[in-house]
Amino acid sequence: MRFLVCVIATMFAGLSMAGPLTERSGWAVHPTGKSFGDLVKSTRGAVKANGFGVVTQAGPTGAAAARGITIPGNRVIGVFNNDFAVRVLSLSTAAMIEAPIRIYITENADGTATLSYKTPSLVFAPYLSEGGQELADIATELDGRFHTIAVAAAKQ
Numbered sequence: 001m002r003f004l005v006c007v008i009a010t011m012f013a014g015l016s017m018a019g020p021l022t023e024r025s026g027w028a029v030h031p032t033g034k035s036f037g038d039l040v041k042s043t044r045g046a047v048k049a050n051g052f053g054v055v056t057q058a059g060p061t062g063a064a065a066a067r068g069i070t071i072p073g074n075r076v077i078g079v080f081n082n083d084f085a086v087r088v089l090s091l092s093t094a095a096m097i098e099a100p101i102r103i104y105i106t107e108n109a110d111g112t113a114t115l116s117y118k119t120p121s122l123v124f125a126p127y128l129s130e131g132g133q134e135l136a137d138i139a140t141e142l143d144g145r146f147h148t149i150a151v152a153a154a155k156q
Helices: 002-017 036-049 061-066 082-089 094-098 120-155
Strands: 027-031 053-058 074-080 101-107 113-118
Touching: 027 120, 036 053, 036 074, 036 101, 036 113, 036 120, 074 082, 082 094, 082 120, 094 120, 101 120, 113 120
Parallel strands: none
Antiparallel strands: 027 113, 053 074, 074 101, 101 113
16 A cells, blocks of 8 residues: 555656746747636637637646646647648648647646747758758748747737
């Protein structure tokens, strides 16, 4: 019994020790003063306001709660736009595996939330040998659009 208690305690300690996302190569990380729920809501609004759509959403928080486990808020929101999809597909069929591009919202220990994502330039880099400079230009354009979405979501 003691062994089981130690195993469970270790599992929960590991969950609580994960820290906030920090800058890393190829990622854009936007810490905010917003709560997790507010940042999820404002991100959806910023996506729509900037001409993109929320294509997918997933996160373990609700499913964990249903199992009696409390974890920090965690949501992945897949974002894309059909105009970009058509343009990417005209250059590289394989590159479309990366769409939608994911925005990751995480709850921090202090109750604030962080919005982060792999930059489209990083995401599409493996396909530049097929898509060439045109695909690089699309990725750069998407970098700017995702930055605009992130800044708007953090402010709203």
